[in-house]
Amino acid sequence: MIAPYELHAPATAREALELLARHGEDAHLMAGGTSLVLLMKQGLVRPAHVVSLHRVGELRGITRSAEGWLEIGALATHREIERSPLVRAHCPMLAEAFAKIATVRIRNQATLGGNLAHADPAQDPPPALIVLAAEVLVLGPRGARAIPVEELSTDIFATSLGPGELIVGVRVPPLPAGARATYLKYLPRTEDDYATVSVAAAAVVGPDGTLPHVRIALGAVGPTPIRARSAEDALRGQRLDERLIAWAAALAAEATDPLDDARGSAGYKREMARVFTARALRALTGARP
Amino acid sequence: MSRHLVTFRLNGAAREVEVPAERLLIDLLREDLALTGTKEGCSVGVCGACSVLVDGVLLSSCLLPAIRVDGADVRTIEGIAPAAGRLSPLQQAFIEHGGFQCGICTPGQIVAATALLAEDPHPSRAATRHFMMGNLCRCTGYFGIVRAIEAAAGAGDAREGGTA
Numbered sequence: 001m002i003a004p005y006e007l008h009a010p011a012t013a014r015e016a017l018e019l020l021a022r023h024g025e026d027a028h029l030m031a032g033g034t035s036l037v038l039l040m041k042q043g044l045v046r047p048a049h050v051v052s053l054h055r056v057g058e059l060r061g062i063t064r065s066a067e068g069w070l071e072i073g074a075l076a077t078h079r080e081i082e083r084s085p086l087v088r089a090h091c092p093m094l095a096e097a098f099a100k101i102a103t104v105r106i107r108n109q110a111t112l113g114g115n116l117a118h119a120d121p122a123q124d125p126p127p128a129l130i131v132l133a134a135e136v137l138v139l140g141p142r143g144a145r146a147i148p149v150e151e152l153s154t155d156i157f158a159t160s161l162g163p164g165e166l167i168v169g170v171r172v173p174p175l176p177a178g179a180r181a182t183y184l185k186y187l188p189r190t191e192d193d194y195a196t197v198s199v200a201a202a203a204v205v206g207p208d209g210t211l212p213h214v215r216i217a218l219g220a221v222g223p224t225p226i227r228a229r230s231a232e233d234a235l236r237g238q239r240l241d242e243r244l245i246a247w248a249a250a251l252a253a254e255a256t257d258p259l260d261d262a263r264g265s266a267g268y269k270r271e272m273a274r275v276f277t278a279r280a281l282r283a284l285t286g287a288r289p
Numbered sequence: 290m291s292r293h294l295v296t297f298r299l300n301g302a303a304r305e306v307e308v309p310a311e312r313l314l315i316d317l318l319r320e321d322l323a324l325t326g327t328k329e330g331c332s333v334g335v336c337g338a339c340s341v342l343v344d345g346v347l348l349s350s351c352l353l354p355a356i357r358v359d360g361a362d363v364r365t366i367e368g369i370a371p372a373a374g375r376l377s378p379l380q381q382a383f384i385e386h387g388g389f390q391c392g393i394c395t396p397g398q399i400v401a402a403t404a405l406l407a408e409d410p411h412p413s414r415a416a417t418r419h420f421m422m423g424n425l426c427r428c429t430g431y432f433g434i435v436r437a438i439e440a441a442a443g444a445g446d447a448r449e450g451g452t453a
Contacts (some may be wrong), residue, residue: 002311002313003311004290004311005291006290006291006308006310007291007311007354033353033354037313037352037354038333038334038352040311041332052356052357053352054357066431102425104347104401104420104423105337105340105347105348105349106335106349108347109348109349109352136409184452191419192335192422
């Protein structure tokens, strides 16, 4: 069923990079494998070489730096992130976003790095990571670099990663003091489905009710995750009330570019983007969600 | 194109097999080792019929390359009963509480529920339903499945004693 391939199982990230350099476009990286195995079963991807990262221990683990950054290895599974005491204590929204992905079985196998490299615009982690201002750590032929998660996906299933580059992890800065964050996933069909629309939002609500800091990102309503910058601009520095929430939610919906599919028509998804952006903003201010 | 030696434990017994790189665990189990208790339903990781435990972690054997269990401890439905002729408390509870109808999903349900109770011996109903959400029953026998899991969880210390 799956076309035969040559398997390589490097023990280090450096060996993985050497294999990618040697086999070029004939090689495909495998992390957890939930997406790549499916693509190979369907014949959509037929790599001659698969570089499986399962033995690369240095890509595992979740730690927190002295400066309060969460550092999550590319091979951390979704469930490890969901259940990590560090993530739960310091960034509960991120743990909640990962808990909403698919099922326990998939979360036990799928990895953070694989999720980001796959660049499926309906996935849950990217919008959550974008509002947290997280960065993807990449190793490649020209050394190490960090890419804002927001700049990783360039189109559906496409990324800004260069040839021979490997995601080694993600680092998440601490939220600004007093910030709150939320992740809403709209699932009108079944609980294990992809979102019809998802909305991540993070904001600091000042003592006078104004928003000195706000970020909003939406998933499943465009070829990439959508950062709702026009809505953020309308909100920033303003006092949040129902009129402003309605205005910002309309701007966020306007920024989307959804497709018709089994999860809803484009028009329905845009309308749900408006509804769920408003709910996310209310959740941040402690009002009725 | 490449073949690999996989050394692992399967339901407590040491095994060594040689597989092509692209062989999936479900095919190793069912085709090569004739352990057909693990069922193939959707083949895309959604239905849960092919659930297995790899080092205690619940996975879809239809999505897992067999080479990944090298060095691991694999448990399938055939390894859930404590001894020949005896059932685990969970298996017994599935019988007593009508936890299955046609039976095709049952191996996956029991393997998944075994993972749930290992992780959370007394799960709330909401936790049980959330954890088991990924195991589909096309007879829609979900109430009996949840009842059976709750009964097995209630067995508490009896489970430790291995009575079934």
